[in-house]
Amino acid sequence: MWQIIGHERAVAYLNQGLSTNQVSHAYLISGPAHIGKTTLALDFARALNCTESDPPCGMCSSCRRIPKGLHPDVHLLGEDVATGDLGSGRTEISIDEVRDLRRQGSLKPFEGRRRVFIINGAEWLSREASNALLKTLEEPPDDTILILISSDLALISETLRSRCQSVTLQPLPPALVAKVVQERTSSDQAEAFLLASLSRGRLGWALQATENPTVLVERDAHLQRVVQLLEAPLDQRFAYAENLAQQFAKSRVNVRQELDLLEEWLEDLLRATSGRPDLALNQTWADTLTRQASLIPIEAVVDALRLLQDISSRLEANANARLALEVLMLDLPWLPAAPATEVPS
Numbered sequence: 598m599w600q601i602i603g604h605e606r607a608v609a610y611l612n613q614g615l616s617t618n619q620v621s622h623a624y625l626i627s628g629p630a631h632i633g634k635t636t637l638a639l640d641f642a643r644a645l646n647c648t649e650s651d652p653p654c655g656m657c658s659s660c661r662r663i664p665k666g667l668h669p670d671v672h673l674l675g676e677d678v679a680t681g682d683l684g685s686g687r688t689e690i691s692i693d694e695v696r697d698l699r700r701q702g703s704l705k706p707f708e709g710r711r712r713v714f715i716i717n718g719a720e721w722l723s724r725e726a727s728n729a730l731l732k733t734l735e736e737p738p739d740d741t742i743l744i745l746i747s748s749d750l751a752l753i754s755e756t757l758r759s760r761c762q763s764v765t766l767q768p769l770p771p772a773l774v775a776k777v778v779q780e781r782t783s784s785d786q787a788e789a790f791l792l793a794s795l796s797r798g799r800l801g802w803a804l805q806a807t808e809n810p811t812v813l814v815e816r817d818a819h820l821q822r823v824v825q826l827l828e829a830p831l832d833q834r835f836a837y838a839e840n841l842a843q844q845f846a847k848s849r850v851n852v853r854q855e856l857d858l859l860e861e862w863l864e865d866l867l868r869a870t871s872g873r874p875d876l877a878l879n880q881t882w883a884d885t886l887t888r889q890a891s892l893i894p895i896e897a898v899v900d901a902l903r904l905l906q907d908i909s910s911r912l913e914a915n916a917n918a919r920l921a922l923e924v925l926m927l928d929l930p931w932l933p934a935a936p937a938t939e940v941p942s
């Protein structure tokens with residue numbers, strides 16, 4: 598059986614290819630971080646190499662070894678699933694790695710039916726690596742399936758995208774995330790619902806947060822920075838922009854997370870300014886939210902959300918990060934700070 602929870606359409610699509618023997622030689626699985634892309638890719642790799650009648654059976658030797666990285670015909674390269682970067686300070690997937698992949702792809706499968714190469718974080722492919730991969734896709738070796746995974750489609754060349762079958766994963770319903778969190782962890786109902794709502798439909802994120810309490814602590818620290826940003830003078834905002842721009846040059850993941858949190862907070866402000874603070878995601882910050890909402894008209898929140906979306910697209914289109922972030926800092930609404938230091942309730 599497939600390990601992935603939900604995402605029925607994606608599973609049905611991949612299953613159809615399997616049952617009609619019309620498996621493509623390249624797939625591109627996209628969706629937000631921690632939504633299940635790698636799980637789906639590994640499920641598919643198992644289904645392709647399972648030796649039983651109802652693939653992926655989950656029991657045969659192939660099915661058991663593939664997720665552990667112990668199957669000689671299934672290779673996972675690129676981004677580390679846990680850390681979200683390439684490790685060892687690397688900033689790209691090099692052409693050498695793709696050459697190595699092409700060399701291995703030209704060999705017959707050792708023991709499975711198909712060789713599967715999973716490239717996690719395809720947006721990290723260098724231009725040369727991406728071009729070399731295109732050559733592979735023009736003349737795909739028999740029995741070799743390439744699965745690209747990305748949470749940032751805008752950074753993948755149109756040509757490369759067009760050569761792959763696209764599978765897009767959407768956020769899961771919060772109720773489903775909460776149910777699975779409760780089933781699989783020691784979380785009680787309240788905690789499961791909180792994590793489900795904070796996860797924005799990303800089951801992997803919610804499960805990680807139950808295993809690693811620092812996920813929530815770090816999230817809160819990031820959120821505090823974002824909240825204070827709206828009350829910070831321009832020099833502090835520019836210092837913040839510079840820091841983010843420096844991070845952006847090394848790894849985009851953190852910057853994207855920070856901007857996602859800002860968007861989340863602005864959406865909460867929108868809920869509060871339209872009279873529904875009860876629908877806010879960040880209920881532990883209710884006092885700060887109410888105070889900030891009383892200081893800003895709803896139109897200004899809408900404008901700020903548009904501005905943020907504009908800046909995010911500019912960053913995805915490889916604009917000058919520092920310049921784009923400075924524009925964001927200049928145009929974000931400014932709110933007077935609270936008279937005394939405020940801590941979240």
Ligand SMILES: [Zn+2]
Pocket residue numbers: 646647648649652653654655656657658659660
């Ligand atoms: Zn199996």
